[in-house]
Amino acid sequence: MPHVVKVLRSTFITPNVKRFEVERPKGYRYVPGQACEVAINAEGWTDKRRPFTFTSLPTARKLEFIIKIYDDHDGVTKRLGLLRAGDELILHEPFGAITYQGPGYFIAGGTGITPFIAILRQLHKEERVKGNTLLVSNRTVSDLILDDEMLHLMGEKHYLRIFSRQGVIGFRERHIDRDLLVALVQDFDQHFYVCGPKGFVNDINTILLSLGVNAQLLVFEK
8 A cells, every 4th residue: 555755854965865754654664674666746756666775774753765866867766856845755565685684794886785774773773783794885985875874883894895986095996896705705604685786786696606605695686
């Protein structure tokens, strides 16, 4: 059953990524890492549904989404970028395969970090974040999402940042490839959570499998 909710607040947190706080429908439940299909409650847009991940804790009074805005064409995210408090969204039922299965490596490409945000927030709240590592890949330092919060949640040793387009002093400038994973990962017998563009997920999963990771330990949106 669809739920019509009001946007309570929307702010840009990077040059092209926007955070939305919206009303939470009564009895609406989800598991950290899950997503739902979202549409804009405006003429001509109600049937244009796109999946976005909840980044808020499952107990939060308000729902939060962090969404990359694409301005190069007149699509759903460009229109979302124009929304303000008081505008309405249509939320459908939660779904998703990315849920916490146990300690491991979280590997995110760009906004692929979004399903991990709620998971890591929940683990930190429950004091269970130990034993997990977050590896994120972005083009430049300005593309990092919730950098300060992720550093606080994970600690310096377990929050690793890779930049593919811009050299940043003190950080690695390269793509996530086989050599990098061999250098960074000490144990391949653990869960690996992978999220990002389809090509990114396929490439990382292929590398992990070639390094002997059990396919049952790969957690990603199929």
